[in-house]
């Protein structure tokens with residue numbers, strides 16, 4: 001763990017889509033020390049929307065233009081998005097510990113605004129989680145020294161993880177789930193095929209693809225989103241969505257959720273309204289905490 005990171009934030013927001021950005025703006029207005037994690041495009045679901053007709057005041061705007069407006073708003077308020085994926089979060093009693101690669105961040109309160117992922121888990125994925133299947137290759141790479149690792153990569157960041165793993169593992173297969181230029185070390189074998197199932201006995205030993213089978217000791221599945229209960233152990237999830245009340249409180253004290261992650265309808269303004277409610281209630285929670293001290 002890295003001590004440099006252990007300065008404590010009042011509030012950590014995970015996700016830079018409409019819900020997370022709205023939460024960050026409202027918490028900043030209330031003078032809280034915040035950190036928001038996400039991506040350069042903020043949200044691909046926003047960035048890629050061709051034409052938006054239900055965003056009040058901006059009839060017919062494109063997702064790209066709206067993203068630009070969000071970015072200008074953040075810059076105006078001096079809010080920088082930390083371009084990192086949070087791998088896991090642990091409730092430590094008085095605070096939350098957020099694991100990001102080899103770093104740890106601390107925050108007294110938390111807003112989960114991670115959106116939803118449409119991808120269904122692969123057959124065998126949940127069964128072998130922790131027994132050869134993982135979601136953070138850089139975290140677990142040392143376990144696979146001189147072994148064979150398969151990486152199913154959904155984004156550009158997954159290539160950086162693959163490159164890192166290839167320095168330790170004896171063999172790395174990379175299965176790209178996106179189109180584009182692949183920037184991978186020479187000793188990585190790209191397998192252009194569709195994964196179907198992960199199999200093994202006590203531990204993973206094979207990935208079955210549509211056309212080939214790969215013998216492997218480990219499989220890392222690197223998506224943008226991690227299912228919320230994998231991300232925060234102990235978080236109550238119902239039908240794939242984080243369970244919240246009208247105050248956007250989850251079952252964990254000081255932990256709120258907003259946006260698509262809490263359930264349907266999947267829409268911008270619903271997500272943003274929830275982000276605002278979550279931020280304001282997080283502020284009240286923080287104020288209560290500081291009065292208790």
Ligand SMILES: Cc1cc2nc3c(=O)[nH]c(=O)nc-3n(C[C@H](O)[C@H](O)[C@H](O)COP(=O)(O)OP(=O)(O)OC[C@H]3O[C@@H](n4cnc5c(N)ncnc54)[C@H](O)[C@@H]3O)c2cc1C
Pocket residue numbers: 014015016017018019020037038039042043044045046048049050051052053054055084085086087113114115116224225226231258259260261265266267268269271
């Ligand atoms: C093509 C398309 C068109 C759409 N058109 C409309 C429309 O016209 N009107 C409308 O109201 N809605 C529309 N939607 C739906 C809308 O995009 C979503 O409801 C909205 O983006 C949800 O916002 P959110 O903030 O909850 O989540 P998201 O926008 O999904 O943002 C979540 C962000 O958090 C990031 N994240 C997740 N996990 C982590 C982690 N562990 N660490 C760091 N970052 C993380 C994600 O990568 C993502 O960037 C459309 C969706 C699509 C795909």
